[in-house]
Amino acid sequence: MKLNWNVNANGKEKSRIGARGTLKVFGLLMVVLLLMSGCAASEPAEKLYVYNWGDYIDENVLDEFETEFNVEVIYDTYATNEDLYVKLKQGGTPYDIAIPSDYMIEKMIREDLVEPIDLAQISNFTAIDDRFKDLDFDPGNKFSVPYMWGTVGIIYNTAMIDEEIDSWNALWDPKYEKQILMLDSQRDSIAVALKKLGYSINTKSLEELEAAKAALIEQKPLVLAYAGDNLKDMMIGGEAAIAFCWSGDAVYMISENEDLAYVIPKEGSNLWFDNIVIPKGAQNVEMAHKFIDFLSRPEIGQKNAEYIGYSTPNKETLALLDPEISGDKTAYPDDADLANLEVLLDLGDFIEAYNRVWTEVKSAR
Template sequence: MKQYRKVLSIILLISMVFTLGLVNAEEEKVLNIFSWEGYIDAQTLEEFTNDTGIKVNYSTFNANEEMLLKVQGTPGEYDLILASDYALNTLRKDDLLYKLNKDLLPNYKNIGEGYLNKYYDENNEYTVPYTAGTPVILYDPAVVDFEITGYEDLWDERLNDSIVMIDDARNIIGITLKTLGHSFNTTDEEILKQAEEKLAKLRPNIRSFNYDSPHFDLISGECSVGYIFSSFAMIALNERPDLKVVYPKEGLGFGIDGLVISKEAPHPENAHKLLNYLLEPKIGARIAELQYYMSPNAAALELMSDEFKNSPIINIPDELLKDAEFIQDIGEYESEYQSIWQRFKLL
């Protein structure tokens, strides 16, 4: 009898340990996101929490480079990262990304073919594209007494202390390179030296740097010219339809922002749940119309308003996009771009 009780006790103990293991194996109802402020709207996250019971912790960064430093230093702090394509490519090359489990993403099929197999994720293993867009020039023709047609015009001395620029090294150095006839992704040191010299001549014309809300300077009249993302241009035009949009003749830069799961994510299953949720057509449509960006979600297009779908500012015409250039990962030269940028801003 004692032997029986001993065996029974062992069985119960094993059962308890096994059950505890199953409980611990289940992810806690938490999801940690790292992105720009407000890029996934509060309503969407609240509805996701209501549907799943998963609490979302949303941390922010101001620039892709800041994100890279943080994730490279503490890769297990975040589950989902939402950033620009070239930065996600850096994380992929550094082996810091978690391969997507497509079985957990039935809505992955909603992604348009034009957003798949890109340079930063050629085999579609890591990334869910979120939005796409391009920076444009926006100006007030009532204040600027000449027609702006391209990046080169931003150097005109008549624009002294009147331009708001997105605070972004790769974009601004990139357009300087374009005026010199080179790629956004140039790594030739002599050409970069020429670009820095030319960039210095632009400094007197820049009144402010603003990554998150440059449109306010144009709406208020604080600045008469802006080089800003198309989404901000659309917001400004809603308030100031008198402003004029310019697709620079030297060629557009184009980018896709995407979501990835950190390789050391503490809650990868919860991350998949949010990714699949964001790929629902109605959610994709709402995100695009809230953010004023192109949507990679093909299934969401039919749910969008005609005004949104037909806007040439949000949905850039194909003839302009066909020659647009991605800003790409440039490896060790990234630090050189950042050094040029810091010296420029201190002028």
């Protein structure tokens, strides 16, 4: 609570106050001081700086955390893992919490950009399904706690496309010229091209990477836009017919437009995980642990899963979800649907080749 003061600096009236006026002024000052004391007591004692993907948390959850722990959450967002990495790598940022993806967590661990997590302080870690623990990018969950997971696939408008889509090749089909949306995301877009060609999304073959570049440049005249969060609105509004997207976004889009359908292409795709980390140099590590534990509560996970549309790794949260949600194959595919999927890995120094390829794709005419 803030009090705005308007002070009259004209001293001519002061001499006319008198004793009774002085008592009134003193009493008024006491009231104001009491009010200020009450306001000060209710103001958050601490701050927690959170850096997250856009539209990736129920804001009511943040309000609940602030109230319960008497803390002010300072919340910023980013659009890609690479944006997050650059911000944290530069240093000087105050973030206590971030939520990167698998390969970026692996990279941040290797470069000493994250603090270790004391799982003894995360009482709700037991609610996380064992399938999402101890994964290759963070063995033993020494540096991260699962937040959400999902797949990458194709979303298309069945009112605009009269065939069943099942292949990445559909994003290269000339009959959908200027009706195709691609994500403005380096690893994801290159991964789509690699899978289309039958290669691993983690290839370190320059020949295969150059073939992916050629495919993306060949596709570029067909692409309406390389989009970010606006991809959702464009697909919902029928501004485009087909796009590749993350499964959680597909859940939301389908809920807003019943003509939309989502498919994991037959060539395979990306299975991804977003985990919560504490960036190196965080100023409020104790409160960061409380926030991670809070987000891992089953009922808080339920609010987030219902709001975001992405898949929860929390088995107790999953049990709380409406069967219509937990039974949605877009968000919770069968194990057989996941068999041909890969997790993005940290490529080390070879990422520079990916950076070059993406720059050349974006600058191609």
